Amino acid sequence: MAHIKLLPMLLSLSFWASAQTPSVTGRWIVSTNYLGTPLTPLLNLEQTGDKVTGTGRGYKYAGTLHGTDLHLMATDEQGNTDEITATLADGKMEGMDTETDASDKAHPMILKFTAMLAPALEHPQPRTHEFTPTVFYRQVSPFNKPVLTINPGDTIHTTTVDAGGTDMNGVRWSLGGNPQTGPFYITGAMPGDVLVVHIKKLTLNRDWAESDDGLDERALNSDLAVKVKDNGKSIRWHLDRTAGTATPETPSEHLKHYTIPLKPMLGCISAAPGPAQAPPGTGDSGYYGGNMDFNEIREGATVYLHVANPGGLLYFGDAHAAQGDGELNGNALETSMDVEVTVDVLPNKRIGDPRVETAADVITMGLDGSLDDAFKEATSDMASWLAEDYKLTPSEIAQVLGTAAEYHVSEVADRNAGMVLKISKDRLATLVK
Template sequence: MVKQWMRIAAVASVMFCGRLAMAADVSGEWVAKVATPGEPQYAHVSLQVQGEKVSGSWGSSKVEGTLAGDKLELALTDEDGKPAGKLSATLNGASFAGSGTMAMRNRFGAAGGFGGGGGGRAAAEATVSWTMDRAATPPAAPRSIKFEPKELYATYSASVTPALHIFAGDVVHTWTADAGGVDAKGIRHRGGDSNIGPFYVEGALPGDTLALHLLKVRTNRATARQGTRINAHAVTAAYLVGAKYDPDFSGEWTLLPEKGIAVPAHPSEHMKNYSVPLKPMLGCISVAPPGDEQYRGGDLGPFGGNLDYNDNVEGTTVYLPVFHAGALLGMGDGHAAMGDGELTGSALETSLDVDFSVEVIKGDSTGQVRAETKDYLIAFGVTGSVPESIQVATSQLATWIKKQYSLNDSEVAILFASTLKYDITELVDAKYNVAAKVPKSILSTMK
């Protein structure tokens, strides 16, 4: 009888320890995917397990629940303390799958995906199916990766297969071609403002912001080419009709990085002493656009694309809203230098060597592209007209500064009226891009 009780106790102990082991294994970082009538929604999920009790976060929502064997039950509460969902799932291998109800808002959820609370329109409860997988484990230390592009792509779309998976902190050493697809060796790849990548950034989810740190942007060949006629968007019809351009005028440039300048390769009489400072920049920086949207390489929008901003140079950080898991970062269209607006339809087009790293800012979507240089905070406005682009850029910059510096609207009005600058970055493509910027030196006095 004693032996029988000992066997029962041993079995019970094994079952109890197994349950604890499973509970302990469930603790950590997860990525939830919720099927909706539209595109799937994602959330960063963090779980802590003590015995059968589960707690943690789902985006910006609070999570409480239970884990009994392989059965997970979760209740979500939003930032306002209101119920945000009830979910159940079963662990199958390394993944959970199940169903439940969630409060669905007509926007991306705050704090890293679907299920965030606060703001937006009133939530409507809906029945959903969902899955949850472990978040990818980053390497013990950031990696240094040499990436040799095998193929360039000229379409901004979530359907493009990632060329490389990277983590925040990894440093990627690579190169880009010019707008026509010509690289440093003179090899022609796909043109049309083609990009390298896309790079799948582990841990980046819709509702996040991807920070791209441009660590190195340098020319890697001695030549560049530029258009020789002003685009129709930049001049009056009368000037356009009356202009008498020389059909044989050369747009070829010689790059002299040791002197930091570019000079016309075949200068006219008046331009024999003409030179411009080298300022290597990336014309195209992008993430995959929302949903099933697809755009050609020369297009631009809230996803970035052919922004043609001449301060997207070495040392700049570009902030891009994430619309798809992994962000799908791309870049290309190297320029040796460019005036505002890309008035001839091209800059000093050349290939570049580029080093970059990324950072994922969870749960804080910019909505549009932003940038930060050593001197300025910058917000872009990409629309169908210059006046509307000014409005979008100004509004976005004001929203950013109000949040980051805790300023009120009156303080922002005084700040902008006394220090704001505008750059017209793109005049010659399907959409216009205006950059609104304020000096960081002024902002530093306001904290």
């Protein structure tokens, strides 16, 4: 009888012990220091019984969890190995990561790390944040302190200064070089996610802009280079916000009736690159976005950006009242602007380069040192988009690209040239997903 009486107690203790056994399933934010650089890679783990599998930093892991002790091993295609040993306690992980180069097995890299589960991506009641910037950054850095923390689905209403650092009242806040508003920290955004930036409103907040009469050297042959060798003077433009037009303030004889429509746009929009990369200046561009100078990043567009840091760290600035394809003058109609964006997150959705969506088109951005390479990047990323979202085969992708692709030169004025590939949504509507 005594044994029978003890049975419920033993079962209860067994259940209690099982309930206390930690689970490692989830997305873990790892914190470590690699040769003086703080890194926060993501480790995705899934547990079945005492077996654990996972992915992170290009490795595929397999291992076990016994009690609170985790052991994982991975080997890549080149024979490099990575071994993780860690202990779990109070929802945190602490351990050692040993990475061994196949060509130098005698000198493994051993790193201490801590990790915590990434917070669940939540969408509480959306809020609109009125934000007045007091600092503007000239590097798109993951090390700059966030100016505001928001939730997915929230809206930011704020302002930018122009490319020279001057605000709507003509007050200089920063040195030139496209100083940025931000960074904004988006709760729940993690490396391996995509930041979704809906541009709701772009409102010019002053009646003038500055440009010049130079032409970028990528656009010049030897004859044209000689003809424009004395160019380079500043041009000031009057912005008639009521009529929606811009005109040179002191036009030459042939341009005294020259008028262009206002098409406000953001020259720069970024999610900060990872800390392993030296923080780029705000005149540069890459997989993180940056100074893309694409004239369709304007009101109504949605920009998709690769997340490389917890929180995403969103920056934007370099407002243009108008710009032709390529930004041939080396700048556009540089001005300040009121900006309203709504920000969201697509979890576990990897993209390479920035993507843009408008009411009419889906658009991939190629950004590289030459237009040829930028052309290839834009094409490759669109092929990936069609394969991922529309499940097209390589043959089907080639047929769609060959009949529907539209290419535009977005940028030639900076280190990276830009080429965009557009496909009309009307064409894509005929595809069977």
